[in-house]
Amino acid sequence: MKRVKRRYLALQLESEGLPTEREFMDAVWGAVTKLYGEVGASLTGLALINFDGERKIFVVRTSLASLPMVRASLATVTGVAGKGASMHVLAVSGTLKALYANVG
Amino acid sequence: MTRSFADLHLRINPKDQQTAQRLIGKAAQMGYHYISVPFTAGLQETEAAALKAMCAKAGIDFVLRADFKPRTQEDLMRFLRKFRRRFEVICIVCDSKEIARQAAKDRRVDLLNFPSLDYHKRFFDRAEAELASCSLAALEVDVKSLLVLEGPPRVRLLSSLRREVAIALEFHVPVVVSSGVGEEPLMRLPRDLASLAYLFGLGEAQALDAVSANPSGIVLRNREKLSSRFVAPGISVVKEGNSV
Numbered sequence: 555m556k557r558v559k560r561r562y563l564a565l566q567l568e569s570e571g572l573p574t575e576r577e578f579m580d581a582v583w584g585a586v587t588k589l590y591g592e593v594g595a596s597l598t599g600l601a602l603i604n605f606d607g608e609r610k611i612f613v614v615r616t617s618l619a620s621l622p623m624v625r626a627s628l629a630t631v632t633g634v635a636g637k638g639a640s641m642h643v644l645a646v647s648g649t650l651k652a653l654y655a656n657v658g
Numbered sequence: 659m660t661r662s663f664a665d666l667h668l669r670i671n672p673k674d675q676q677t678a679q680r681l682i683g684k685a686a687q688m689g690y691h692y693i694s695v696p697f698t699a700g701l702q703e704t705e706a707a708a709l710k711a712m713c714a715k716a717g718i719d720f721v722l723r724a725d726f727k728p729r730t731q732e733d734l735m736r737f738l739r740k741f742r743r744r745f746e747v748i749c750i751v752c753d754s755k756e757i758a759r760q761a762a763k764d765r766r767v768d769l770l771n772f773p774s775l776d777y778h779k780r781f782f783d784r785a786e787a788e789l790a791s792c793s794l795a796a797l798e799v800d801v802k803s804l805l806v807l808e809g810p811p812r813v814r815l816l817s818s819l820r821r822e823v824a825i826a827l828e829f830h831v832p833v834v835v836s837s838g839v840g841e842e843p844l845m846r847l848p849r850d851l852a853s854l855a856y857l858f859g860l861g862e863a864q865a866l867d868a869v870s871a872n873p874s875g876i877v878l879r880n881r882e883k884l885s886s887r888f889v890a891p892g893i894s895v896v897k898e899g900n901s902v
Contacts, residue, residue, distance in 0.1 A: 568843065588808065589857070622862070625853035629846055632805055642688075642847045 559618040564657045567610040569639030577635035585627040663848035664692035664873035669840030672705035686716035696725035723747040731760045738766045762789035774803035782822040787829035797826045800838025819858035835868040
């Protein structure tokens, strides 16, 4: 079977307060499902890898094939856990090492 | 080569200086090189100067833009005659087919904008694109509606945008993606703005051009035309000699 290529995204969250990991991922899944439906969302292979509460930077993983879908969906996020919020993609990389080097 | 990103449609109220300053600061922080605030009721010199000063302080290039929603063709002509040389970017919000056609064929119009919510008033079809391709007009898409709408209205909007963008690409009409927002939480990084263009069928490079090369090309072209050295397209005064 062909290996699935992945991409790691560093996301900057702008929101009032700090949501929990669960609330954050619910917002991400919600945005992807709203735009692409449940079948589309299932193809993305989204997963939360890490999060830095102090800087509100979240690292998520997705498949390379669905990267444009995920980026577009993230840009449509306007709220997390019922509060106004936006997500900005700070960096995209194929390895976590390079991603952390980019984000600093 | 690094791209110069532009958001030619930030809805800032020039009278609310505090909010304006905050939004301009945020745009600078996000990496925009050009921003523009549309003036809808003629040029207010003091407000434009204040915005320009705020932008200069933040390290952004402020672009003077006018938005106009003409009711008749005569209205449009009168507006263009009066304001073309006073603004760097002219956007016509097309409310009827007659206006849309006239705006598309007029070389003084830079951007064609259509109401996002009224699908019957989106007149960017093949005939419109053909006219626009012969002039200099570009199709402007505001992404704000994509952020605030949900469900069937967003589906309908995406469907219209996909059709219009495909037509624009077929006829080589430049597409400009702008935010159209006036609130801080709805502002997006230039590359996030470009990623939204994926939703209506722009490829990665085309989407990045829509937030960088296309809008900045319009600004630079018009600035050249408005400069005192401009004679005609491709001809400008390089040096003035002394008369003998």
